[in-house]
Amino acid sequence: MQKALVAELTKIGTPACDFLDELANGSNRMLALHARRILREVENANPSEEFRKFIRSQNYELETGIIMLCRVAYPEVTAADICTQVDAIANRCRELIANPISPRERCVMINRVLFHEFGFRGNAEDYENPDNSFLNRVLETKKGLPITLSILYLLVGQRVGADLDPIAYPGHFLVGSFEEDLPFYIDAFKRGHFIAPGQLLDYSSGYLSAAQLGNIAPSPIREVLTRCCQNLANHYAAAGQQGQSQLFASFVQDFQTAHSASPSK
Numbered sequence: 001m002q003k004a005l006v007a008e009l010t011k012i013g014t015p016a017c018d019f020l021d022e023l024a025n026g027s028n029r030m031l032a033l034h035a036r037r038i039l040r041e042v043e044n045a046n047p048s049e050e051f052r053k054f055i056r057s058q059n060y061e062l063e064t065g066i067i068m069l070c071r072v073a074y075p076e077v078t079a080a081d082i083c084t085q086v087d088a089i090a091n092r093c094r095e096l097i098a099n100p101i102s103p104r105e106r107c108v109m110i111n112r113v114l115f116h117e118f119g120f121r122g123n124a125e126d127y128e129n130p131d132n133s134f135l136n137r138v139l140e141t142k143k144g145l146p147i148t149l150s151i152l153y154l155l156v157g158q159r160v161g162a163d164l165d166p167i168a169y170p171g172h173f174l175v176g177s178f179e180e181d182l183p184f185y186i187d188a189f190k191r192g193h194f195i196a197p198g199q200l201l202d203y204s205s206g207y208l209s210a211a212q213l214g215n216i217a218p219s220p221i222r223e224v225l226t227r228c229c230q231n232l233a234n235h236y237a238a239a240g241q242q243g244q245s246q247l248f249a250s251f252v253q254d255f256q257t258a259h260s261a262s263p264s265k
Helices: 002-012 014-024 029-045 047-057 062-073 079-096 103-117 135-141 146-159 197-203 210-215 221-238 242-260
Strands: 164-167 174-177 184-187 193-195
Touching: 047 062, 047 242, 062 079, 062 135, 062 146, 062 221, 062 242, 079 103, 079 135, 079 146, 103 146, 103 174, 103 184, 135 146, 146 164, 146 174, 146 184, 146 221, 184 197, 193 197, 221 242
Parallel strands: none
Antiparallel strands: 164 174, 174 184, 184 193
16 A cells, blocks of 8 residues: 555655655654655655755755766666775775875875776767766766766765865866865866866866956855756757756756755855
């Protein structure tokens, strides 16, 4: 009986989840308990709704968010599938890193493992393929977009003690290191190419003026995940998959709505 109920509620989608969420937060404790249990089952059966709940929570964490995003298109993927592979890359990095080591030297080792030993690279030949935006597929094909490869770089960096930040650079996502007096940036799409602050203007392809370069700073996780969704909306549209394009465009809107409703604004 409960399986049939979950199946029907899953078909209804967002309105059903909103209704269950309202019950789960209501004054009837017994009803709230049952509603929360059913809501978890519905969300697990519907990765899109699971991701929407994550967006509405505004409790953003990069690894959790990117795994949930993968499950929207690949519901069979689990967190363990992705984390195990990222762990293996990080473990290999640890074998090569001998402390004390500078932030740049640590990134040199990450570069060696990611781009030379494991063979990750930017997919310039098939740039608009939606699979470039899903970390599970990037781990399989060893090819991705600047933003997805940067996310992988950040997740590996977290595991090996590198203090790195996402940089939502216009037109080309980067990784930034601000531990030393002079920051440096990393282009994961170009196999970990190091970029000095004075070289950023050349990387902007006309998107930025020299006066705007001082505004290049770490990006909130919300902006990183929103940009992933916008890329997917664009690339699915280019592939003629309008349903998928509209789905990921709706996630962009959800991020914007959640941010607008934030009390901190």
